[in-house]
Amino acid sequence: MRWRTATLTGVREETPSARTLVFDVPDWPGHLAGQHVDVRLTADDGYTAQRSYSLAAATAFELTVERVPDGEVSPYLTEVIEPGDRVEIRGPVGGWFVWRPENKSPVLLVGGGSGIVPLMAMIRARRQAGSRAPFRLLYSLRDPLRRYYADELRQPDPGLDVAYLYTRAAPEGWARPPGRILLDDLAEGGWPADFEPDCYVCGPTGFVEAAADLLLALGHAPGRIRTERFGPT
Amino acid sequence: MGIVSRGFRGRRREQDDRLPPGQYLVDDFPVLSAGPTPRVPLDRWEFAIDTEAEVTHRWSWPELMALAQTTPTVDLHCVTKWSKLDTSWQGVSLDTLFEDVETAAEYALVYSYGGYTTNLPLEDLLDGKAWIVHRYDGEELEPRHGGPARLLVPHLYLWKSAKWVRGIRLLDEDWPGFWETAGYHNYGDPWREQRYQGD
Numbered sequence: 001m002r003w004r005t006a007t008l009t010g011v012r013e014e015t016p017s018a019r020t021l022v023f024d025v026p027d028w029p030g031h032l033a034g035q036h037v038d039v040r041l042t043a044d045d046g047y048t049a050q051r052s053y054s055l056a057a058a059t060a061f062e063l064t065v066e067r068v069p070d071g072e073v074s075p076y077l078t079e080v081i082e083p084g085d086r087v088e089i090r091g092p093v094g095g096w097f098v099w100r101p102e103n104k105s106p107v108l109l110v111g112g113g114s115g116i117v118p119l120m121a122m123i124r125a126r127r128q129a130g131s132r133a134p135f136r137l138l139y140s141l142r143d144p145l146r147r148y149y150a151d152e153l154r155q156p157d158p159g160l161d162v163a164y165l166y167t168r169a170a171p172e173g174w175a176r177p178p179g180r181i182l183l184d185d186l187a188e189g190g191w192p193a194d195f196e197p198d199c200y201v202c203g204p205t206g207f208v209e210a211a212a213d214l215l216l217a218l219g220h221a222p223g224r225i226r227t228e229r230f231g232p233t
Numbered sequence: 234m235g236i237v238s239r240g241f242r243g244r245r246r247e248q249d250d251r252l253p254p255g256q257y258l259v260d261d262f263p264v265l266s267a268g269p270t271p272r273v274p275l276d277r278w279e280f281a282i283d284t285e286a287e288v289t290h291r292w293s294w295p296e297l298m299a300l301a302q303t304t305p306t307v308d309l310h311c312v313t314k315w316s317k318l319d320t321s322w323q324g325v326s327l328d329t330l331f332e333d334v335e336t337a338a339e340y341a342l343v344y345s346y347g348g349y350t351t352n353l354p355l356e357d358l359l360d361g362k363a364w365i366v367h368r369y370d371g372e373e374l375e376p377r378h379g380g381p382a383r384l385l386v387p388h389l390y391l392w393k394s395a396k397w398v399r400g401i402r403l404l405d406e407d408w409p410g411f412w413e414t415a416g417y418h419n420y421g422d423p424w425r426e427q428r429y430q431g432d
């Protein structure tokens with residue numbers, strides 16, 4: 001798979017610590033919702049660093065990056081890079097954690113923090129394809145300020161249900177007390193196991209482990225639970 | 234040299250000649266797998282080697298524990314870019330498990346509890362290059378890192394070190410496994426940066 005040059009054309013602030021980067025990539029072959037790319041940064045003395053980032057949009061080349069304090073690559077992508085700057089990318093990568101518009105089964109998306117990114121690509125691909133596959137999104141995040149794609153997720157999208165699970169601070173009057181994802185969250189906000197939904201779970205490792213275990217406990221078949229682990233915390 | 238990204242300096246904490254190209258060092262132990270973590274009770278656990286002549290060699294958990302144990306210290310390289318140096322394990326060398334196995338097969342398909350598979354040439358499993366390990370860093374191997382037992386074949390990217398290992402099927406022809414059919418490299422040598430098909 002060859003490296004291509006990607007030129008930053010636009011930036012959207014998502015939260016105080018995350019932003020969406022829109023790149024122009026000549027001859028991008030297209031991708032499936034859920035796939036990721038490798039990004040390579042090269043310093044002027046030849047030093048390089050590579051990391052993986054999920055594709056956030058259905059067709060455009062967009063990444064949403066969360067700044068990891070003391071990180072090597074994410075602070076560059078969230079604070080330094082400006083329109084006109086270039087990085088190298090290759091991909092798309094991954095043929096398992098993907099949703100295809102031909103698939104009519106109910107879908108449960110469970111995202112923690114920046115784990116929402118590939119799930120958002122699935123929501124956008126569904127909308128773009130005019131798919132009527134019923135989707136539910138359970139989005140676990142620290143507090144309301146950390147919400148990615150806030151305006152877009154507020155727009156009505158028939159057949160998509162969105163539930164927010166706040167872990168530290170919820171908006172005033174929110175019925176669910178802040179906390180980590182629990183069995184009840186998945187039992188109430190997900191699909192019954194006998195609907196045989198395809199479940200996609202993405203986020204930090206601990207979150208994915210916990211949510212996937214709860215889905216198993218609710219009777220979902222292991223083969224229907226697809227996971228993507230982004231890293232620590 | 235690749236295209237320079239303006240203003241990128243890098244942290245360069247990872248200058249180490251034990252680090253393959255494109256990798257960075259971590260101190261923690263990240264987890265990567267395609268689905269939920271299977272839990273395998275020890276009284277139902279077994280490990281098998283199935284030969285191309287359809288002879289099956291099996292080991293129960295107590296039988297595995299009764300074999301000669303070794304304690305390899307190895308570097309791990311994950312295709313998602315992290316590397317972890319000097320990890321210490323305990324387990325049984327595949328040379329020990331293959332002692333009584335008659336085979337002329339060239340390929341191995343490793344399969345796991347939970348349905349995962351990965352393929353590699355049989356020679357990459359022999360001559361002190363691979364182990365079935367069940368302890369990590371002095372402790373029982375946690376399920377999320379592949380416990381009760383996983384394959385450890387550290388000279389290849391870590392997806393070849395199948396977690397929750399259940400057996401090895403010996404084959405005359407190469408049979409691509411889970412990630413190998415999903416676009417990852419068939420062999421996966423980190424030093425040649427064989428991440429994806431065509432690398």
Ligand SMILES: Cc1cc2nc3c(=O)[nH]c(=O)nc-3n(C[C@H](O)[C@H](O)[C@H](O)COP(=O)(O)OP(=O)(O)OC[C@H]3O[C@@H](n4cnc5c(N)ncnc54)[C@H](O)[C@@H]3O)c2cc1C
Binds near residue numbers: 052229
């Ligand atoms: C398949 C895949 C897809 C990914 N998609 C995205 C995405 O869409 N958006 C996104 O923001 N990230 C994504 N990531 C994570 C991303 O690849 C980097 O790991 C992350 O940006 C941190 O890199 P860094 O160089 O800034 O930090 P590093 O220099 O690698 O790490 C600095 C410190 O932060 C810790 N750390 C590393 N990663 C994380 C993390 N994810 N969370 C918390 N602490 C961490 C490290 O252990 C270390 O202590 C994805 C990862 C994978 C494997």
